[in-house]
Amino acid sequence: ILGDEYRWPTTIPYYLEDSLDINAKGVILKAFEQYRLKTCIDYKPWEGEPNYIGVFKGNGCFSSVGNRRIGKQTLSIGNNCDRIATIEHEFLHALGFWHEQSRADRDDYVTIMWDRISEGKQHNFNKYSDTESSSLNVPYDYSSMMHYSKTAFMNGTEPTIVTRIPEFMDVIGQRMEFSDSDLLKVNRLYNCSSSLTFMEHCSFELENICGMIQGSGDHADWEHVMQVDGGPMTDYTTMGKCEGTGYFMHFSTATGMAGHKAHMESRILYPKRGFQCLQFFYYNNGNQNDELNIWVREYDEMNPEGMLRRMGGIQGEPQDYWQFHYLSLNVSKKFRVVFEGIKGAGVSKGGFSIDDINLSETQCPSDIWRIRNFTHLLATSPSGAGGRIYSPRFHSSEGYAFQIGLYVNGTNSNPGELAIYFHLASGLNDDRLQWPCPWMQITGLLLDQNPDIRRQMSNQRSVTTDPTLFETEADGSKIYFWDDPRKVGSLVQDLDGTKYYRGPGRGTNVFLTHDRLRSRNFIKGDDVIFLITMEDISRLTATQPLPQTTQPPATTSSVPTTPPASELCDTFGCENDGVCVVENGKPVCRCAVGKDWWFMGEKCQIKGKSEDTVIAAVSASVAVFAAMLLVTVTSVYCVKKKLIKKMQRQTPGIVMANINA
């Protein structure tokens, strides 16, 4: 939307209302993290700023476009709106974006099939001229999360939007993540030069290896290569598909002595948050005694050369494929990340290789579920329960065991679509845990394996364990959904013979269509990767604190407000969120006021705006000018008339004539 008045400051105040589902609150915070990772837009709890976004559970999912400067601006996340892409979509509206297909130039790229639109819904296919909206010099984006799907508002089975390039018919309407162009537009509109929590990405495609340096005082160097004789034969970024590109870093343990080391250090990085997640792919085909250690070198006044601190390491059986690894860091001083390869004892025909590093100031996932040979699974699995696979059991940091069930070829009712379900399972700590399990949010994220974390369009869903959720049995007893799996679950047996209980599952049959699954980099090297998180979000059951000194200039009924001063106020009825106070024993309204608007009148029933004042001033000026002009003209007329009469009285009998005629 054109107009600077519609922009928010780059840090947007928000208020999460009590009406929101707890799961929705958790997903909203995840959406904010994506904005922080990929743009310079930040969100902070409302502290009394004149304008803020009040997020509530209304009837549906909706938002206004841009900053309306009305105090509290509502944004609704209703039932079934608690998906990250839906929330990002609504916040993009609030930031000032209309839908992609309402661009001024949309007819060059899509055809609106007016006769296929439900009666009375044609107005949903408006477009805005380039005097009202700007495409920010970004090409039309079929993969925008702001684009309608082809079935939007249709009256039958035929699409209402047809893309001029047919290949994009099933691309429009994606609800996974921001597209590249969505991000470009946000970053242009808000003059972002960097994002808030992203720190570093490196695919080692350039000779400068992202400013990484070889360590000194070690025995060997990491090599910048495209392949190694003993493997890997390709990098992970391109999987060898792009001729002339596809580099990675390799530390060979095929030569040298046991104990020989090679250090590779990142450029200096400056943390803001104090916690980071380092993610990368590695290939370990040396000896099982070889090691890859991750250190950080922290700098401060006491340690100008940096102090090393070990963060973690990798050691294990050699494998002939690239593996994904993540590591939580907790650094708050300027630092470098140090990759240390150590040759172990024994024969090696390979070593360690590293590719596609990402470092961001975000929380790491709790676990990884990697499914190998996925296309084979897709080709051979039936739909329904026969094609369902379960993840290993994971344990959260609180001790709860949980598991994911994945219908590879969909359920019987939704074949051709990935279905995902989240289950609690019996585990090692069940006797000391609280049951029913309270407010743990489980998230399954199918990773888009784009090498740059900022460009990943991963697909994720979250469910939250509501300890009050129950069903009533025939005998009247309550069965709590998220109760101890030993009580409400079924006994199952792993392939290794381990027996345990699996609780009931909650999830969705429509996690991701196979068309979208085959797009982007969800399947790479024939593998898919799920990043799994279980997080305690019980803190979100508490009401978000209100600012201490400011009354909320609220506009909807669901906003918490300060109680009225007296019973007198109960029936007085201040309108437009005016606050009633008692003055000299009488109720009086204190009206809401914004930066450029206010309410007035006995009950705040009249709205005023800055523009009204300007109009009044101009009108008054014009009226005064007109009155003065009238007085002047009248005065001149009267004086002139008086002078003529006087002259006629003084010169009687003189006749004026042209004597030269």
Add this chain to the structure above:
Amino acid sequence: QPASRVIEIDVDGGRDQDIFDINEALGLDLVEGDILTDHVQAINS
């Protein structure tokens, strides 16, 4: 291994509903399906 008793709750009821489907099913008549133009709409909603 198949469980002896499986209970699965689909939070989407088996329907892949986009934002506009959700709002339309609720009878909302917002601009372009999910855009508020004034706060009267919000209060009504």
